[in-house]
Amino acid sequence: MAHRLFGSQTSLREANRALLLDTIRRFGAMTQIELAENTGLSTATISNLVRQMGEQHLLETSSTTRNGRRATLVMLARQKGLGVGLYIGRHEMRLELVDASHTILAEHNLALPHNHKPDTTLERAMILIKETLTSIGAGMDELVGLDIALGAPVDCRTHQLAIPGILKGWDNQDLIGTFREAFNVPVSVDNDANYAALAELRMGIAAGKRHFVYVHANDGVGAGIIINGEPWRGTTGLAGEIGHVQVDPLGDICICGNRGCLNTVVDESRLVSLLSVTHGTMTLEDLVSSVNQGDPGCRRIVADAAIRIGNVVADLCNAVDPQVVVLGGILGTTGSVFLDPLQETLQRMLFPDAMVPMEVLPARYPITGPALGAAMMAVDKVNEHIAVSSQSAGQTS
Incomplete structure (x- = not known):
């Protein structure tokens, strides 16, 4: 006793x-x-x-x-050197603040209006960053880096949107210049799936893995590909954009301009529209909440989406041969309702005689991953630069 x-x-x-x-x-x-x-x-x-x-x-x-x-x-308590990770998506902005040891010091999220514009959103972001630093008693001089995760494809050469119109009004935005001028620290921009994959690699469910695919199933679908412990972006940064793989040649027109992309059958607008007759107007958050409360219709919608996504992820796995697949995003918070059908789809679509079945794991940071991974990279890049500079100084002394 x-x-x-x-x-x-x-x-x-x-x-x-x-x-x-x-x-x-x-x-x-x-x-x-x-x-x-x-x-x-x-x-x-x-x-x-x-x-x-x-x-x-x-x-x-x-x-x-x-x-x-x-x-x-x-x-x-915090170690010297703070990094901010900022996620900007279609419906929300999320901030994560970490120190040099990746300890999370503060986190916030703000709802954003439909088709929000850069001027007001960026102004709110800058105010939020300053208020967050103040809230933990930190000075602006303690901020060493800022990384921005966008819920859209990012061209790794220009650090701007790779496909016009994905985030309406955000084409040709110089985010790096804007934030560097405001905070005088190194700034980087990448897509949300890549940063979320890095969060899982650094201290999430994929820690210790060298090769894995991270699937970010949110209001659209994307993937972060980790090869040899580093994100693989391809030539332009479009590697992993599985939401724009064609699954129906005669399907609906996608926001990217093509027809029948995966996103046209599994993005937020499509999923909630399938429930409009029985459930009325819903958001993706409403759908997920209903799934977790056991609603059979909502569970069926998510399970069917998992199968459609799994078919595309299977092709990606055949191409890159990862150790594991990690599921994140808001659909990843529905547990076995989403994970099991996707796992079964991979089992059916991948090499049938494979010695080891592909393991599918739930992300440790399904929602905060993009902003958290961005914050980690913001401090890591500075620390790596300091380490290289110190080593070079030692060699010349």
């Missing part, structure tokens, strides 16, 4: 630690009283957790004042 009690206390303590860390990541530095109010934990519990996690270098504290009284401000 004592052993069970100890186990229960340990589980409760770990849950409280996780709640405390998540609260600070979401809302920034807070006093111990504010943490108690936001978490529902007692002030004594908060005080003990802050002390223990401070000794483990997970949290830092400083003195402040609230309403004229002295208080203890609690924030996440």
Whole structure:
């Protein structure tokens, strides 16, 4: 009985630690009283957790004042050098802030209006970045890099949209120049699937894998291809754009201008339209929520989409021979409803006599992956540059 009690206390303590860390990541530095109010934990519990996690270098504290009284401000401990990852998609913007050790210090997401325009969206992004740094008590001089993940194909030569019209109004946008001028740090741009794949490679479900395919099934479908531990973009950056593989020569016209692309049968507008008669107006988030609540019609729609996607992913796997396939994006949060049909499709479509069946794994960061991978790359590139510079200096001294 004592052993069970100890186990229960340990589980409760770990849950409280996780709640405390998540609260600070979401809302920034807070006093111990504010943490108690936001978490529902007692002030004594908060005080003990802050002390223990401070000794483990997970949290830092400083003195402040609230309403004229002295208080203890609690924030996440961080290593020198901060990186921002910014995801900009059709419907939302997401920010992840990490330090040099990839510790997540803060994260935010904002809904974006339909056909949002660059001027207002980029202004909101810059304000969000500055407010996020302020919320953790960091100065602008601590920011060392900023990477932007776009929910669209990106030309790796120009760092702009590779296909006009994919994000309406965003063609020929110089994102690198705009953010570099605003923050005076190195800036990079890539597509969301590549960054999400890097997040899974760095500290996700694919850690330790050298070759894998990451499938990002969101409001459209794309893939990030990792070969020898590095993203494979191809000549122009369009490698992995499986959403624009033709699956129906007589199908609907795709936003890219071709006919019958995979996205025309599995993107958000198509999936929710199939439910309009029985379920009325829905968003992709509504669909996924209904799937996870057991709605049979919604589960069927997602399972059918998994089969269509699996047919295309199978061809990609035959071409690059990955160790595993990782599933992310919002459809990846539906668990076995999406994963099992896709796994069965790969099993049927790949070499039948293969010694080892293709393993399909759920992403550890199905939603935050693009922004998180971008943030990691923002600090990694700077650290690699410093390491190379130090090595060169040592060789010449």
